[in-house]
Amino acid sequence: MSVKVQVWDLAVRVFHWSQVLLLVGLxxxxxxxxxxxxxxxAYTLAALLIARLSWGIYGSATARFSHFAASPLAALRYLRRPKPVLGHNPAGSYMIFxxxxxxxxxLLTGLATFDNSYISDGPFVRYLSADWVSLASKIHKLNIDLIIICVAIHISAALWHSWRHDNVILTLITGKAKGADGTAPNLTKHSWSYFVVTALLLALFYVWQGEMLLKFI
Incomplete structure (x- = not known):
């Protein structure tokens, strides 16, 4: 008999859906x-991302990168025979990384991007040579197209997997999925430290650039 078990903590779910909204907004x-x-x-997304990278080291079991990092062979085997897993599947982990x-x-190239105006120039532009700024600007413009393509592939794969196997989209909303039995382990822990780190980073970015940017809105 299968029962619902907690798979994703609040930190993972907030980061995932906030990232979706922020990428659309960006x-x-x-x-x-x-x-x-x-x-x-961009600074808001940077705070969420840095906190997520930290959470990937010390956070809940399924949030840790060590939990879902997989070999290429394991990813290929999974693609041949997909099945529900508690957390990211071996193939999906490559897209996540x-x-x-x-x-x-x-985000990094945006800090060094030149756009011919004081407001939109990245804060590192003044410290870098023209060649580095030009390279960062080109990468920044091209990379967003690659992100959009990968997001489209990711969404398509999630929709297909939800249709054919288990509803991974619903799981990322509720945090729960079907486990093998009632003895399934608790894979999550409290997410308060993730939000503390995010808040501290947001405060740091506000002091650094945010207060100035708000004057132009």
Whole structure:
């Protein structure tokens, strides 16, 4: 008999859906030239991401990178015979790591991006050579397209998996999934430290750049 067990803690779920909303907002504000709002969203995403990287080391069992890191062979075996797992599956873990890398790259290059205006220039532009700033700006513009492509693949895979196997989308909303039996272990713990780290980072970014950016909204 299968029962519902807690798979994802609140920290993982808040990060996941906040990242979705912020990426949409960053894409829109970037295209519309709303650069103060764009940068504020970028710093918010940076705080959430850095806290998530920390949570991936000391957080809940299923949130830890060591829990879902898998070999290429394990990922291929999973693709041949998909089945419900408690946490990220071996194939999906590669997309998770790749998206974290791409979003990190986008945030870092944004700090060094030149856009011919004081508001939208990254804070590191003044400290770097013109060649480095030009390279960062090019990567920043190209990388967002790669992020969109990967997100589309990720969503398609999640929809397919939810249809054919277990509803991973619903699990990321409720945090619960079907376990093998009633003895399934508790894979999560309290997420308060994740939100403390996020709040501290947001405060740091506000003091550094946020207060100035709010004047342009």
């Amino acid at each position: 894409w829109y504000t970037g295209n519309e030239g709303l650069m103060a709002q764009h940068q504020l969203m 790749f998206l974290i890398f791409l979003v990190s790259l986008q």
